[in-house]
Amino acid sequence: MLNDDAEKPPAGRNRLVELRPPVEADAQDLFPLLKGTSVTDTLAWDGPLSLTEYRRGLHERGAQVAAGLKHFFTIVEVGSGRAIGSCDVRLDEDGSRAMMGLWIGEPYQGKKLGTAVIAELASYAFETLGVNRLEAEVFVGNLRSRRAFERNGFVLLQTNPAAVVKRGVPVDEWRLGLEREAWERRTTSLSP
Numbered sequence: 678m679l680n681d682d683a684e685k686p687p688a689g690r691n692r693l694v695e696l697r698p699p700v701e702a703d704a705q706d707l708f709p710l711l712k713g714t715s716v717t718d719t720l721a722w723d724g725p726l727s728l729t730e731y732r733r734g735l736h737e738r739g740a741q742v743a744a745g746l747k748h749f750f751t752i753v754e755v756g757s758g759r760a761i762g763s764c765d766v767r768l769d770e771d772g773s774r775a776m777m778g779l780w781i782g783e784p785y786q787g788k789k790l791g792t793a794v795i796a797e798l799a800s801y802a803f804e805t806l807g808v809n810r811l812e813a814e815v816f817v818g819n820l821r822s823r824r825a826f827e828r829n830g831f832v833l834l835q836t837n838p839a840a841v842v843k844r845g846v847p848v849d850e851w852r853l854g855l856e857r858e859a860w861e862r863r864t865t866s867l868s869p
């Protein structure tokens with residue numbers, strides 16, 4: 678059962694990770710964590726084509742974040758100060774709902790950092806952006822991701838058959854969601 682201890686405190690809110698706007702130089706750390714690794718197997722995105730393209734993309738995203746047009750972050754491991762992944766929140770048109778996504782490089786996976794990133798990002802979306810509902814789309818079978826979201830109070834909303842085509846193959850997706858009320862109840866019960 679995936680949901681049995683979803684009410685326990687998430688690993689987040691304890692500064693394992695820091696989220697900051699991307700800068701071009703992050704590509705140096707992040708490109709090797711994407712290229713030729715398993716990370717993009719469970720993402721709709723297939724990864725950057727080249728280091729040059731990736732540097733340019735991060736530079737543009739940084740400018741969009743500074744202008745308040747995007748909510749995209751580089752994930753930094755607090756202990757080492759290294760860039761270890763990326764995450765973002767995408768608002769819907771009226772700003773009441775948002776979709777979130779993340780990836781973490783293989784050497785840093787399985788250390789509760791993904792769970793911590795989701796906690797940080799959820800706080801940002803509810804507190805700073807003021808959304809009422811957060812959602813995430815996870816490839817069916819990506820249990821680690823589903824679990825990391827459930828650890829933060831997300832619940833399964835539906836399973837969408839053939840939601841995306843990945844490398845020419847249709848892939849089913851789980852849609853997970855977290856309502857503001859549920860998030861507020863959690864954060865209140867976790868407060869000292």
Ligand SMILES: CC(C)(COP(=O)(O)OP(=O)(O)OC[C@H]1O[C@@H](n2cnc3c(N)ncnc32)[C@H](O)[C@@H]1OP(=O)(O)O)[C@@H](O)C(=O)NCCC(=O)NCCS
Pocket residue numbers: 715716717719720778779780781782785786787788789790791792793813814815816819820821822824825828
């Ligand atoms: C998915 C991802 C973000 C999760 O982050 P992470 O730091 O590796 O995950 P965490 O260490 O926080 O662990 C999440 C939970 O999954 C559990 N888990 C790990 N592997 C599992 C598996 N094969 N089956 C079930 N649960 C698993 C962990 O035990 C943990 O649960 P727990 O807190 O109850 O012990 C990360 O692995 C990743 O970036 N993967 C590649 C890209 C991707 O899939 N992104 C998500 C797209 S929606």
